[in-house]
Amino acid sequence: MLFESNLTRLEKVGVDDMSDAIWKRVYRCAEELTQQGVTPFSRGDVIRCVQRDDPSCSSDSINPVIQGLTDNLRGGAPSIVGKTLLHSVERGRFVLRDATAQPVSKESANTSGYREIRALENERNRPAEISWEALLIGGYAFKYICEIEPERNGDGTLRVSAPQCRYSNGEGLALNKYGTGPFCKFKIPWNITKSGVYAFVVNGHAKYVGECENLSKRFNMGYGNISPRNCYRGGQETNCRINTLLFESVSEGLKVALWFHETYDYKKVESDLRAQEKFEWNRA
DNA sequence: GAAGGAGGAACGATCGCATC
DNA sequence: GATGCGATCGTTCCTCCTTC
Numbered sequence: 001m002l003f004e005s006n007l008t009r010l011e012k013v014g015v016d017d018m019s020d021a022i023w024k025r026v027y028r029c030a031e032e033l034t035q036q037g038v039t040p041f042s043r044g045d046v047i048r049c050v051q052r053d054d055p056s057c058s059s060d061s062i063n064p065v066i067q068g069l070t071d072n073l074r075g076g077a078p079s080i081v082g083k084t085l086l087h088s089v090e091r092g093r094f095v096l097r098d099a100t101a102q103p104v105s106k107e108s109a110n111t112s113g114y115r116e117i118r119a120l121e122n123e124r125n126r127p128a129e130i131s132w133e134a135l136l137i138g139g140y141a142f143k144y145i146c147e148i149e150p151e152r153n154g155d156g157t158l159r160v161s162a163p164q165c166r167y168s169n170g171e172g173l174a175l176n177k178y179g180t181g182p183f184c185k186f187k188i189p190w191n192i193t194k195s196g197v198y199a200f201v202v203n204g205h206a207k208y209v210g211e212c213e214n215l216s217k218r219f220n221m222g223y224g225n226i227s228p229r230n231c232y233r234g235g236q237e238t239n240c241r242i243n244t245l246l247f248e249s250v251s252e253g254l255k256v257a258l259w260f261h262e263t264y265d266y267k268k269v270e271s272d273l274r275a276q277e278k279f280e281w282n283r284a
Numbered sequence: 285g286a287a288g289g290a291g292g293a294a295c296g297a298t299c300g301c302a303t304c
Numbered sequence: 305g306a307t308g309c310g311a312t313c314g315t316t317c318c319t320c321c322t323t324c
Contacts, residue, residue: 022295227314289323294316295315
């Protein structure tokens, strides 16, 4: 059978461990509709078909997946197979892209469409103007980024975040050393995409230095927003530990500022700094 | 080898705007 | 108003590198 062999080939390229992935259900439905002679099929046809098997799967989840599988639509949720399965023939109507086409490998799927999306994002997120203010740490000039200002309650007290409570923990994992918090949530501007070395400066004293490839991501998707999984063993303990230290410092009324030294050679600069000075929040 | 620190891929959720 | 499209962000998991 033509369609069965296509799916089999997809599974052979390394995607057979994702039996519940929405993209796979979407593809099966597209095959099913095509076999029934419903081609082109509508977005709604696919959504109804997927929901027939899994009513809990909302159209909000299915829509970006359809988009992400369609070669001539931009955006959507990128899947492991890339934009290789569907083709939009008119607004809201699709056909299987090429029932006889060879699927792309995981590697090539990652290198084409996905990279183009990232390149566009990088272009959009041009670096922000960083203050001219500078701070010398170990001979390197750091620029001021912002003060760390966690979310607060209506009465001005720090809002305590407890992401560990949201983890389903089906494997019965223990909390890691720093998984109990308390945690806070904060963000820095999203448009500082440069690599370099950052420093937490508390009341004028550098407490921690670390490296990053993308400062905004490192903070907004790392330190500033602790994910439930990271509170448990195997999660990113460092994010938990540093977040709690920030929480405690700000709670005590201390000023915590983020400073940044932009460099491509961030590994060397970080190790150089840590060799020169001992920072209280860095571990050995 | 274990632990710490970080990057990145994959997938999904949500939101705003456009179009029918 | 419903549906479709596009963009952005969040979560989880995995891998890599370095240091001890």
